[in-house]
Amino acid sequence: MSEYITHDRRGRSVGIVQKKYFTFAYPPHLFPLECGAKLGPITLAYETYGQLNADRSNAILILHALSGDSHVAGYYSENDPKPGWWDFMVGPGKAIDTEKYFVICSNILGGCAGSTGPSSINPNTGRPYALEFPFVTIGDMVRAQRVLIEHLGIRKLLAVIGGSLGGMQVLEWALRYPEMVHAAIPIATTTRHSALAIAFNEVARQAIMADPNWRGGNYYDGPRPEMGLAVARMIGHITYLSDRALRRKFGRRLQNKSHFSFGFEVDFQVESYLRYQGRKFVERFDANSFLYITKAADYFDVKRQHGEGSLVKAFSKARARFLVISFSSDWLYPTYQSREMVKAMKKNELDVSFCEIEADWGHDAFLIPNEKFEELVHSFLERVSREFEP
Amino acid sequence: MSLSLKDLRFDLQIIASWIEPGSKVIDLGCGRGDLLLYLREHKGVKGIGIEKDEAEVRECIQKGLTVIQGDLNQEVLDYPDQAFDYVILSQTLQQIYTPHLLLPSLLRIGRRVIVSFPNFAHWTIRLDLLLHGRAPKNPQLPYEWYDSPNIRVITIRDFREFIHRLGYRVIREAPVSTYNQDRQGKIVRRWANLRATYGIFMVGKEENGRKNGN
Numbered sequence: 001m002s003e004y005i006t007h008d009r010r011g012r013s014v015g016i017v018q019k020k021y022f023t024f025a026y027p028p029h030l031f032p033l034e035c036g037a038k039l040g041p042i043t044l045a046y047e048t049y050g051q052l053n054a055d056r057s058n059a060i061l062i063l064h065a066l067s068g069d070s071h072v073a074g075y076y077s078e079n080d081p082k083p084g085w086w087d088f089m090v091g092p093g094k095a096i097d098t099e100k101y102f103v104i105c106s107n108i109l110g111g112c113a114g115s116t117g118p119s120s121i122n123p124n125t126g127r128p129y130a131l132e133f134p135f136v137t138i139g140d141m142v143r144a145q146r147v148l149i150e151h152l153g154i155r156k157l158l159a160v161i162g163g164s165l166g167g168m169q170v171l172e173w174a175l176r177y178p179e180m181v182h183a184a185i186p187i188a189t190t191t192r193h194s195a196l197a198i199a200f201n202e203v204a205r206q207a208i209m210a211d212p213n214w215r216g217g218n219y220y221d222g223p224r225p226e227m228g229l230a231v232a233r234m235i236g237h238i239t240y241l242s243d244r245a246l247r248r249k250f251g252r253r254l255q256n257k258s259h260f261s262f263g264f265e266v267d268f269q270v271e272s273y274l275r276y277q278g279r280k281f282v283e284r285f286d287a288n289s290f291l292y293i294t295k296a297a298d299y300f301d302v303k304r305q306h307g308e309g310s311l312v313k314a315f316s317k318a319r320a321r322f323l324v325i326s327f328s329s330d331w332l333y334p335t336y337q338s339r340e341m342v343k344a345m346k347k348n349e350l351d352v353s354f355c356e357i358e359a360d361w362g363h364d365a366f367l368i369p370n371e372k373f374e375e376l377v378h379s380f381l382e383r384v385s386r387e388f389e390p
Numbered sequence: 391m392s393l394s395l396k397d398l399r400f401d402l403q404i405i406a407s408w409i410e411p412g413s414k415v416i417d418l419g420c421g422r423g424d425l426l427l428y429l430r431e432h433k434g435v436k437g438i439g440i441e442k443d444e445a446e447v448r449e450c451i452q453k454g455l456t457v458i459q460g461d462l463n464q465e466v467l468d469y470p471d472q473a474f475d476y477v478i479l480s481q482t483l484q485q486i487y488t489p490h491l492l493l494p495s496l497l498r499i500g501r502r503v504i505v506s507f508p509n510f511a512h513w514t515i516r517l518d519l520l521l522h523g524r525a526p527k528n529p530q531l532p533y534e535w536y537d538s539p540n541i542r543v544i545t546i547r548d549f550r551e552f553i554h555r556l557g558y559r560v561i562r563e564a565p566v567s568t569y570n571q572d573r574q575g576k577i578v579r580r581w582a583n584l585r586a587t588y589g590i591f592m593v594g595k596e597e598n599g600r601k602n603g604n
Contacts, residue, residue: 349470354460355451355459372448380451
């Protein structure tokens with residue numbers, strides 16, 4: 001997921017890892033979704049690193065963001081060019097130390113990296129679900145993850161950790177299954193999307209649906225809506241960076257030329273970057289998944305789902321210790337949105353720590369190696385694991 | 391990491407000695423968290439810190455403390471009534487824009503408020519003003535008048551009057567004279583407003599049956 005190539009500044013790589021699969025909700029025991037529909041069977045792709053200890057008290061669940069997957073760390077093979085998306089954070093001796101913790105991450109329900117989603121085969125028709133795939137919510141994703149966690153024999157997680165859409169799942173875990181979550185680290189996230197965030201998502205969805213190849217979502221037997229998905233990704237990338245990050249990274253520098261082309265090919269480096277990101281994304285991501293997941297993010301609303309309109313009431317359900325982290329230049333989920341959740345936690349006298357990390361890289365800062373950030377996560381986990389009795 | 395009492399700044403040593411074991415404490419402007427760490431290790435105190443500096447917040451979290459980065463004037467508004475046994479404001483009062491609004495807010499969230507502040511009526515400051523006509527500047531108050539964060543000039547006498555005017559009660563007080571970069575010191579018994587470099591006060595509401603009763 002991460003475009004950022006990372007090197008091990010602390011610790012080592014987890015090495016070669018393997019994607020695993022878990023399938024449940026076979027008919028007639030279908031999985032009821034919040035929208036009212038039922039889905040099954042459901043497969044979740046997941047990876048684990050480290051060893052579950054004897055009293056099963058060292059399990060950490062990592063929740064991935066919109067375009068992430070279960071491949072958090074390590075390599076799939078000797079000549080795999082790129083490690084998992086949070087490789088700098090997870091590994092032996094790293095902030096989330098796989099010598100101490102048993103780390104799990106699963107691809108979200110509705111995703112396209114091994115878990116059941118709109119590109120999976122609908123057992124009733126033998127064809128990909130496409131838009132017959134029911135709407136899934138952040139709550140549904142978490143409920144499905146819980147089935148996996150119980151399958152792995154874990155009754156209580158030491159910690160749930162995630163950034164962005166992953167942070168929403170962290171909050172959902174802490175409120176839906178308070179008895180299963182000892183500690184929670186929501187990073188660069190929000191209790192609900194602002195109009196600005198919904199607006200960007202809507203433009204991205206429109207870009208996909210306006211692509212003639214999208215064909216009402218039934219494109220799996222023909223050309224894919226690659227241009228639409230690429231544009232959607234470009235919009236995303238703008239929101240993940242910041243004015244300052246874009247200036248530092250590209251400024252107005254031209255790409256491999258010293259004069260304007262007076263045409264519509266790439267002139268500026270920033271154009272080249274966005275096109276490259278868009279192109280790379282369509283190789284690995286399904287356009288319908290993008291539609292479903294962004295909609296789930298837009299629907300996410302802690303207040304409404306858990307508090308009958310009150311954020312304070314919503315957090316009265318929580319029992320976890322929290323470490324809330326935001327980044328100063330994140331304008332997608334700005335710090336004030338983290339402060340809102342911290343405020344509701346304080347009103348419930350929850351054990352909450354909050355830190356706004358000064359960083360230039362916008363929303364994407366949580367995907368970039370940063371000693372301060374890694375140290376925060378590391379020391380908070382040390383503390384909560386000392387306090388944990390399963 | 392283990393911290394002994396004498397590792398603390400002297401005013402914090404006095405404050406620490408006033409805290410009942412097992413109580414709930416919030417430290418406003420907790421800095422690197424030394425007091426909270428000491429109280430947790432030696433008195434089993436459940437503590438929370440508020441600190442605006444990111445680096446100090448990170449240092450507190452690295453020590454395993456619970457701390458929130460933010461402006462203390464705002465952060466105290468979010469706690470339920472009487473959430474704490476003690477609210478600590480050490481060497482921060484002189485930087486508060488509206489102490490007369492903050493103090494009631496602190497006594498809403500906590501049963502006792504403990505305040506320490508530099509005493510601007512110390513004889514060296516008086517003498518400096520008298521002989522040289524200069525604004526206070528010394529090891530306790532190392533800033534120039536134009537860049538000092540210490541916007542409130544407080545004396546021990548002023549503070550006592552301030553508490554009475556707000557209708558609160560001074561429960562304990564310890565005027566202290568410190569030396570060796572505030573690491574050591576002693577309590578000043580006589581001529582406190584002249585001889586103490588810091589004032590330390592524990593403040594509460596009047597007890598039941600009297601004004602401002604709980």
